[in-house]
Structure formats: C-alpha cells, structure tokens
Amino acid sequence: MKAIVLMKQTPDTAQLSASMDGLKLMAEGGPRIVNPWDEYAIETGLTLAEDHGGEAVLLTMGKPESTEAIKTGLAMGCKGATLLTDDAFENSDSLATARILTAAIQQQGDYDIILAGKSAIDGDTAQTAVQVAALLGIPYLGYVAKIEAIDFDAKTITVVRAIDSGRETVTSSLPAVVSVLKEIGEPRYPSFMGIRKAAKAKIPEMGLADLGLSADEVGAAGSNVQWPEVTLPPAQETQLELIEGEPEEAAKVLVQKLLAEKVI
Amino acid sequence: MANIWTLVEHRDGAVDSISWETLAMARKLADKSGGSVTAVVLGDGVGELAQTAFHYGADSALLVDDPALKDYRLETYGAALAELAAARTPDILLMGASDKGREISPFVAAKLGVGLASDALDMDLDGDSLLVTRPVLVGNLIAKITFSDAKPQMASLRRRVFPALEPDTARSGNVETVSVTLPETKTAVTGFEVAEGEVSLNDASIIVSGGRGVGGPEGFPTVKALADVLGGALGASRAAVDAGWIPYSHQVGQTGKTVQPDLYIACGISGAIQHLAGMKTSKVIVAINKDPEAPIFKYAKYGIVGDLFKYVPALTEAFKKELGK
Numbered sequence: 001m002k003a004i005v006l007m008k009q010t011p012d013t014a015q016l017s018a019s020m021d022g023l024k025l026m027a028e029g030g031p032r033i034v035n036p037w038d039e040y041a042i043e044t045g046l047t048l049a050e051d052h053g054g055e056a057v058l059l060t061m062g063k064p065e066s067t068e069a070i071k072t073g074l075a076m077g078c079k080g081a082t083l084l085t086d087d088a089f090e091n092s093d094s095l096a097t098a099r100i101l102t103a104a105i106q107q108q109g110d111y112d113i114i115l116a117g118k119s120a121i122d123g124d125t126a127q128t129a130v131q132v133a134a135l136l137g138i139p140y141l142g143y144v145a146k147i148e149a150i151d152f153d154a155k156t157i158t159v160v161r162a163i164d165s166g167r168e169t170v171t172s173s174l175p176a177v178v179s180v181l182k183e184i185g186e187p188r189y190p191s192f193m194g195i196r197k198a199a200k201a202k203i204p205e206m207g208l209a210d211l212g213l214s215a216d217e218v219g220a221a222g223s224n225v226q227w228p229e230v231t232l233p234p235a236q237e238t239q240l241e242l243i244e245g246e247p248e249e250a251a252k253v254l255v256q257k258l259l260a261e262k263v264i
Numbered sequence: 265m266a267n268i269w270t271l272v273e274h275r276d277g278a279v280d281s282i283s284w285e286t287l288a289m290a291r292k293l294a295d296k297s298g299g300s301v302t303a304v305v306l307g308d309g310v311g312e313l314a315q316t317a318f319h320y321g322a323d324s325a326l327l328v329d330d331p332a333l334k335d336y337r338l339e340t341y342g343a344a345l346a347e348l349a350a351a352r353t354p355d356i357l358l359m360g361a362s363d364k365g366r367e368i369s370p371f372v373a374a375k376l377g378v379g380l381a382s383d384a385l386d387m388d389l390d391g392d393s394l395l396v397t398r399p400v401l402v403g404n405l406i407a408k409i410t411f412s413d414a415k416p417q418m419a420s421l422r423r424r425v426f427p428a429l430e431p432d433t434a435r436s437g438n439v440e441t442v443s444v445t446l447p448e449t450k451t452a453v454t455g456f457e458v459a460e461g462e463v464s465l466n467d468a469s470i471i472v473s474g475g476r477g478v479g480g481p482e483g484f485p486t487v488k489a490l491a492d493v494l495g496g497a498l499g500a501s502r503a504a505v506d507a508g509w510i511p512y513s514h515q516v517g518q519t520g521k522t523v524q525p526d527l528y529i530a531c532g533i534s535g536a537i538q539h540l541a542g543m544k545t546s547k548v549i550v551a552i553n554k555d556p557e558a559p560i561f562k563y564a565k566y567g568i569v570g571d572l573f574k575y576v577p578a579l580t581e582a583f584k585k586e587l588g589k
Contacts (some may be wrong), residue, residue, distance in 0.1 A: 013402060013518060016537050022404035036519050095374055121518060124400050125382050127370035130338075134374035139450045140338055142367045158454070162513065163363040164466050165275055169455035170337075176450075182519055183512045224379025224417075229408040230400065236544065242567050247578035250568055254550070255582045257566060263527040264470065264494060264549045264587075 001054030001152050004047035004105060005078065006116040006129060009062050009069035010035040013121060021232055026122065035062065037117025037159045039187035040180045042148070045115050046077045052152055055079035056115075059108075061089060061100050067203050074198035075190030082108075086207035088215050093223035094123070098131035100218055104135065104213040112152050114177040118143070133177035141176055145183035150174075266299035266392045270322070271306070271345065271359040271368065272313050275336065279313060281467060282360030283431075284320045284428035286421045290358050291321040291429065293389055302326055302354065306344050308334040314439045319431040325439045332446050335453040336364060342371035344444045350376055352490070354416045356394050358387075361420035362466075369420045380418040381409040387427050394419060402518050402541035423466055424524050463497040465516065470496030470527045471546075473516055475539070476503040477532020477553060477572055484510055486573060487531050490580045493589055499523070501533045517542035529579075531572045535560030552576060 011029045016022065020029070034042070045056030058073045058081035060066050070081045084100050092100065105114065114133075119126035133140035145162040150170065155174040160167050162181055190198070210214060216222055243250045243257075258264055268290045273280045281386070290301045303317035303325045314325035320369055328344050341364075349357055349372060357372070359365040361383040373380035381396035385406070388395045394417040396409040411417040465471060472491035484498070491498045499521075502515040516523055518538035527548035533539060535551070535558055544563050550574050551564035561567050568575050583589075 011401070011543065013404065013537060016404060016429045022401045026401065026405065044517060093379065094370065095377070095380070098374060121402050122400065124368055124398075124402060125370075125380075127373070127380060127382055130367050130370040131374035134342070134371045140367065140371070141451070142338075143363055164280070164464060165459040166456055168453060168457075171449055171454050172451040174340070182515075224373075224377075225381055225414040226410050226412075227400075227407040228410060230405050233399075233403065233406050236563060238549070238563060238565050240561055240564055240567050242569065247570070247574045248582070250570075250575060251578035251582035254568070254579060255586050258527065258548070258550070259586065261527075261548050261565075264583075 001048060001052045003048055003056040004108060004111050004114045004137070005041050005045045005056055005058050005073070006101060006114065006132070007038045007042065007058050007060050007069065007073055007255065008035045009033070009060065009066040010120055010122045023223045024135050032065065032068055035117055035120045037119055037121070040182055040184050041115040042073050042076055042078060042119045043185050043187040044180050044184060046188065048113070048150070057081060057106055059101060060084065061097055062234045067163050070203055071198040071201065072190060074201055075194035076188055077194060081203050083205045084211070085205050088219045089209045091220040091223065092129035093225045094219055095131050095224065096130050096222040098135055098219045099222065101128070101132050102135040102212060104206060107131070107211070112174055114175065116177060116179045118179055118181055129179045131179055131187045139172045139176040140171055141170060142179045144178050144180045170177055266293060266297040266355045266389060267302070268294050268299060268356040269302045269304050269349070269354040271304050271365070272317055273360055273362060273364055274307060274310065274313060277307070277310055277313065279316065279488065280360060280362055281428065282362050282421065282423050285423070285426050285513035286358050286360045287317065287320045287322060288429045289421055289426050290472065293387060297389055297392055300324065304345065304348065306333050306341055315436070318435045318437045319433050321429045322437060324437045327359055327439050328444055329441065330446065337449065337451050337453065338367050338371055339449055339451055339568055340446050342368050342375070343447050346372045347444045348377040348442065357390060357416035357418045361422045365420045368464050369418055373418050378414045378416060378418055379411045382420045383422050384407065384419045385422055387421070389418060393417065402543065403497045403522065404541065424492070463495065465497045465499060465514070465521045465523050467526050468497035468523070470494045471499045471523055471525045472496050472529045472531065473499030473501065473533060474504055474531045475533030478504055478509065481509040483573070490529065490576050493580050493583045493587065501539045502542050530560050531576055533560055534558045535563065
C-alpha cells in the first residue's frame with residue numbers, strides 16, 4: 001500500500017497577538033507548522049500503513065523552508081517526502097498548485113490513495129485537493145470522518161462523509177483522493193527516534209523542469225486569480241456592557257437587551 | 265452585460281437556503297451590469313425548483329433532469345455543470361460555499377481551467393469582471409480577489425453574509441431542459457443518516473456554545489437547554505471537544521466550523537484565538553465566564569462575570585417566560 005499525503009507548511013495562528021497581527025504573521029511570523037488539518041491526513045496515512053503494510057509519503061509544494069514541516073511529518077512516521085519548490089511556483093493559485101502536485105504524483109509510480117486535510121489555514125481555499133483529483137481523473141471523497149472499509153486488492157474504499165445535512169456513506173474505487181476531518185483520529189506525536197532520524201533526512205526537491213511543466217502553467221502566469229490586496233479585517237468596535245446582579249435579575253436585563261437587538 | 269449562472273443546490277428537492285442567498289448576489293451583480301441571471305438546476309424530478317428560482321430572482325433556468333442525478337455525487341454533478349459551462353460559457357458562475365459548493369466549484373474550475381474564489385464575504389464587478397472579498401488565515405486577514413479573462417469567473421458565497429430576496433411568486437421565466445453526457449461512475453452513495461433533532465451550526469441564527477468552563481459532559485445539558493429554548497444550535501470549543509465532553513460536529517473554530525449567527529452566547533469559553541476565528545464575526549456576542557480577564561470579553565457586546573451554572577439556567581428561565589414557552 002502506498003499513501004501519498006498532500007501537506008502544506010503554514011504559519012501558526014496560535015502566535016497571533018496584540019503585537020503580531022495577521023499581516024505580520026504571514027510576512028515574518030514565528031516558526032511555521034504542519035497545516036493543522038493536514039496532521040489528520042498524515043495520521044490517516046500512518047494508520048493505513050500500520051494496518052495494511054506499506055508506507056505513507058509526503059508531498060509538499062512550498063518554499064525551501066517547508067522542510068521544517070516535512071521533518072515533523074517524517075518524525076511522525078512518514079517514510080519519505082518530496083518538496084516541490086521553484087521560484088516559478090510563487091503566487092500559484094489553487095489550480096496552478098494542483099497542476100504542480102498532479103505532475104509530481106504522476107511521477108511517483110503506483111499509489112493507492114492520496115490523502116489531504118480539509119483546507120490550509122493560510123489560504124483557506126479548500127480547493128487544491130479537489131482539483132488534484134479532477135486533474136488526475138480519479139474520485140474525490142471530501143469531509144471524510146471515518147474509513148469504514150478499505151480493500152487494496154479489490155481497490156475499493158467505503159467512507160463516512162460528515163456533511164452539512166448528515167452522514168453519508170460512500171463507496172468508491174481506488175485510487176482516490178480522500179480529504180479527512182478531525183474525527184478520523186487524533187494525530188500522533190513525533191517519536192524521539194523519529195525526530196532524530198528526521199533531523200538527518202535529506203529531502204529530495206523537484207522544480208519546474210523536473211516536473212516537465214512550462215513556466216506559463218504555474219505561478220502567477222499560470223493562475224486565473226490574483227490577490228492584489230490583503231488587509232487586516234476592519235477593527236471590531238465592540239463596547240462591552242457588563243450585566244451585573246444576581247442571576248435572576250441579570251437574566252431579565254440581558255433578555256430585554258437581546259430582544260431590543262432584534263437577534264431573537 | 266454579465267451573464268451570470270448560479271447553481272440551485274438541494275437534497276431530494278429540498279433547496280439549501282444558501283442557494284437563494286447566492287441567487288440574490290447574482291441578481292445584484294446582474295442588475296449592476298445590465299446582465300441576466302440563469303439558475304442551473306441539476307437532479308431527478310426537480311423541475312419545480314426552476315420555478316421557485318424565478319421567484320427568488322432568476323431570469324431563466326437551465327434544467328438537467330436525469331435519474332443518474334438522483335443522489336448527489338461530485339463526479340456526476342461536477343461533470344454535468346462543467347459540460348454545460350464549457351458549452352455555453354457564462355461570464356460568471358456562482359454557488360453557495362456549502363459542503364457541496366466547496367467541492368463542486370473547484371472541480372468545475374479545474375475541468376474548465378478557470379479561476380475560483382471560495383467562501384466569498386462579498387462580490388462586486390469591475391466592468392464585467394468579478395471582484396471577490398474573502399477571508400484568509402481563518403478570518404485574520406481579508407483578501408480582494410481579481411480574475412483573469414478566462415470565463416467563467418467562479419466564486420462561492422459564504423452562508424449568511426448576503427440576504428435572499430423575498431420570493432415574488434408573480435415572477436416567471438423560461439426553463440430550458442437540456443441533457444448532458446454523464447461519466448461512468450466510480451462512486452456510489454450507499455447510506456445516509458440525517459442529522460435529526462439538531463439545529464445545524466451552519467444555518468443557525470442563534471448559537472449557544474460551551475467550553476472548558478462547562479466542566480464535563482454532565483454540564484452540557486445546561487447549555488443545550490438555553491440553545492433549545494432559543495431554537496438555536498449547540499456549539500462547543502475545541503477544549504470541550506478534545507476532552508470528549510461533546511462530539512466534534514459541535515466544534516466552532518479553526519479546526520471546526522466557522523459560523524456567523526445573529527447571536528452567539530459563549531458559556532465558559534475563554535476565547536482562544538482559534539475559537540475566536542470561528543465566531544468573532546457573529547452579530548451580537550454574549551460571554552458568560554467566571555474570569556473577567558477572559559479574551560472573549562474583548563469581542564462580546566454583553567458580558568456576565570459569574571458562574572455559568574447559575575446564570576445560564578436563569579437566562580433559560582427568563583427566555584421561557586418572555587417567549588411564552
């Protein structure tokens with residue numbers, strides 16, 4: 001069994017504070033992390049490898065410093081990783097990113113499943129994994145809360161999708177792109193041995209030429225959306241009104257205030 | 265003159281309210297540019313939905329009525345919409361940023377090789393070209409998105425940021441029934457369990473949430489009682505979910521749901537940045553917390569510093585009386 005886990009390095013929103021706003025965090029920030037949603041994808045890949053034999057490997061597009069997040073994934077137990085990095089990839093939109101990932105996947109040889117997190121907390125588009133599936137022409141299973149059954153010989157998978165209206169059970173052929181939710185299982189911590197091994201790992205890199213792509217398919221040139229303006233959200237001008245008094249009395253006051261707000 | 269399409273999303277004929285909100289947004293853009301709005305209805309036995317779409321502001325409708333579209337599947341719905349859009353090239357193609365919309369739209373954009381902005385907070389036109397405002401970094405930044413000339417320009421609209429039009433039953437329009445070539449399917453829906461008896465966080469106009477201060481699973485009925493009397497949904501912080509007090513489906517925040525209700529009542533929630541990211545744009549926030557220094561109070565309009573197990577039941581009782589329940 002071979003699982004390819006799509007993983008992105010992102011800023012850590014836990015570092016946001018009065019002195020570290022979103023713009024500063026994106027530009028400089030502190031240590032980058034494995035995109036929180038992707039940790040669940042890594043966990044899923046590792047669990048499948050344990051249960052069925054085989055391996056989970058990481059595939060990341062990003063700047064050279066993404067090796068930090070990749071090493072976290074390796075320390076968790078992934079058996080290999082490839083970093084897709086090139087100046088030409090800068091400012092790729094989700095579809096250009098999907099093109100780059102797809103070209104790399106097609107060079108990976110046989111694989112059984114591609115795993116992804118629900119979205120990346122920086123771009124927040126939740127588009128790339130679907131687009132990889134669309135470009136590869138394989139099924140996409142999103143919002144997966146549980147893998148109910150998987151048979152790598154018969155090449156079938158049955159999953160539970162936690163969607164707006166309820167829980168849907170879907171059976172699909174493999175390979176497929178499977179995007180998982182937190183319910184799939186808490187990610188493990190990197191082991192001590194894993195951290196030592198990952199620290200020494202040499203991460204292979206691939207660029208534009210290695211992937212057989214042309215410069216007008218990637219980066220800003222290969223993208224159909226641009227984001228010329230990124231700003232802080234308007235400051236919320238909320239004046240806190242503390243309601244004081246014993247519970248019954250305070251409750252009466254608050255109820256009247258909320259009725260006057262017309263939010264009930 | 266922007267020719268705008270919107271997808272009417274439904275489950276077995278029951279339309280998701282986000283579709284009418286999206287249709288209203290399309291109407292706004294079309295009116296600005298002297299263009300038109302076409303509702304796209306995909307399904308099995310769903311012809312009536314096209315009529316309803318006229319009531320909500322569509323000028324015309326494209327209907328694909330096919331037994332193969334009975335169950336929603338990305339591969340069939342995505343292929344149908346991509347085929348229609350490729351053949352007729354609307355200028356703009358919109359849908360709701362629902363679970364379905366957020367997978368159909370990137371699928372179609374990839375098949376057509378066009379640009380997409382998901383989860384829009386607002387949309388506008390620059391000439392006939394779409395402009396989208398959307399959150400990034402879980403709402404800690406706002407990005408303006410512009411599009412290349414590749415058509416259609418695509419976007420999905422976040423729930424509850426733009427109101428649907430009041431339905432006007434006098435409105436009507438032309439329904440064009442079309443057939444599409446659907447692909448051999450590789451997926452099959454084999455079961456569905458409706459989330460019954462629970463108000464969905466996505467649609468809720470009122471949410472009452474509990475956090476670490478709730479103390480344990482036995483504390484949540486107190487919070488839920490308030491949600492119930494208000495007809496609201498029950499939410500939770502990551503701390504409460506990770507402690508196993510309440511299922512993940514209730515989690516609001518960075519690795520849970522992003523919500524924007526009219527009223528958000530946070531009970532025993534300190535207001536970690538990851539939780540705030542999921543709810544701070546709620547219209548009115550009420551915080552009930554023992555700790556007067558809790559960050560949640562910075563975002564709250566009304567606050568009570570005190571024991572939630574005293575104040576929340578008092579609020580529930582007061583609302584019961586007031587609302588005659």
